[in-house]
Amino acid sequence: MRQSKAYDLSLKDSRVTVNPSAAFSGPTSRDDASYAVNQRQMAQLLTQLNQIVLDKPQVVKLALSCVLAGGHLLLQDLPGMGKTTLAQGLAQLLGLTFNRVQFTNDMLPADILGMSIYNQHTQSFEFRKGAIFTQLLLADEINRSSPKTQSALLEAMEEGQVTQDGQSYPLPKPFFVIATQNPMQQAGVYPLPESQLDRFLMCLSLGYPSAAAERELLRGRDRRELLAGLDAVLDTQAVQLARQGVQQVYVADVVLDYLQRLVAKTRMSQEYHGLSPRGVLALQRAAQAHAYVSGHQEVSPEDIQAVFAAVADHRLGQRFMPLPVIGGQPAPTIAQRIINEVAVIV
Template identity: 80%
Template sequence: MRQSHAYDSLPQSEPLLAESGMTTGIASATPTEADYLTNQRQVAQLLTQLNQVVLDKPRVVKLALSCVLAGGHLLLQDLPGMGKTTLAQGLAQLLGLTFNRVQFTNDMLPADILGMNIYDQAKLGFEFRKGPIFTQLLLADEINRSSPKTQSALLEAMEERQVSQDGQTYRLPKPFFVIATQNPMQQAGVYPLPESQLDRFLMCLSLGYPSPAAERALLQGQDRRELLASLDAVLDTEAVLLAQQGVQQVYVADVVLDYLQRLVAKTRISQEYHGLSPRGVLSLQRAAQAYAYVSGHQEVSPEDIQAVFAAVADHRLGQRFIPTHAVSGQAALSIAQRIMAEVSVII
């Protein structure tokens, strides 16, 4: 999907067991430019419908969709009742993927998510009963209310897209996403997510309070649960996979990579936090490509980098939840926002 570049003028065991019944790839024919353009129009339609469900949060909604189309996992962090679960369920409904929801609690065990081997008397042997993680989109609701042991059960699945149990490895469906919600650490009964877990999430987003106009629309409008139930899927498995391929085709000019690397380098000179790892850098590039794709563009601009930088970087830099002020609607600048203010696009 390469075209003329607007910024060229700037300075420079047993075998894996496939999940039966799941589509594992798009048609063998190589997608054309027209296929990608059609797919982008479908993505734009999905974005419009999702904004009708989650009111007054176009930036967060667009970032959430970009995260999923980049093939990444999404962490939604905010106070209870702010619409985190509504956003996750709306995405699942409109993407047309198989969907499971797990409510995390402090007494949950890893087997409750992954599954376990059950003895089958008829077969005189053990049979693996798959847990709810064997789906295309898993909503891990209030993930930080479970113990660290249960949280760690997701690590292999989120990174390798597979589950290992008793010497066997089971491949998860394709595509596979985790959308997790968590309450702020100031809340009672929560466990902090370890850095290794946070790094598995491509983005971390917060919704914040609605505007007075959006809140009035919520009060006078249709119940969100009824609205979610009435949604029809805009994409399906093949369309999501095609969008992921399209994201990879979005061109990133050298001058834009220069800007990205300057931002990353700025994160690595602080004594207050560890800088972005190479995996974080790759995540930043992929997120920017996805944001450009969702915007209908064929190449990444510095504005795309800026749009996703805080969502990709802050939780990796140790940024804690910054609540949005109920009156002003503003939050203090995050680490990533301060870095962007100090790094020039052009040098």
């Protein structure tokens, strides 16, 4: 039976400082070559993404963790914050085929999924595949389309397939959706239903850049030029192997105890519904991916804290993340308050 490592936990406001195990440097007795094959490249991926999206290292790390966990990502922020740039950078560096769909209020589901067209030569209907048949789909400004069009993505995100006229068509593997949405205070937007939000493993917000990062944007090269010069660090096979590696990251019972205490806390409120079992599984998978990207073989409480807000807030009714203000800090989100209230060890 495997022995869990000893954690050095220093409690402060119910948060934790962890001394994790050393970064992974080679295969272990688990025969997990999939774990080793990409660890040497994680630093390169993060470095190049951080050169494209400036001053947001934690958001970039979480976005990469989300994709390697096999989940879909929702980026919500004001227009022009770099959401599309981050999505395009991920697609290029991971070597994935990429399609972008600009959602509008007059878009129909067939515009994304495809449609059956009558072929006069064969005298039969043929299915013409839509933009969704790609490995990474950028659903840009998804909340500008009607609920009917939004719901067209549900089957694809959950089952990895599209059904039209009673016929199912498998999507390429791996398949990811990165969606962007604008604040609800803006004109012409429709709120995403809870069932749609629950399909996204993480929800992230970039926020404003620092003054130094903004100066670099003003003086540096155009982001589109930098994107055009990116070379793939991984390919489809390597991404699949990395996803297998994420699943092999060990989670000790003491860490699962902490995870379940956080989940139990979400279910004690009368203001919102707590995390569902699917949300709990998403939290564990995201923590494993965060540990994997960090080069660790085992999930620590720090990994759970790092991903908890990204996984939980949009499931707990936090419709839009508060933006930082000059001279102050944004109000803590629901998940951040829960982390501060739940002890790491009891």
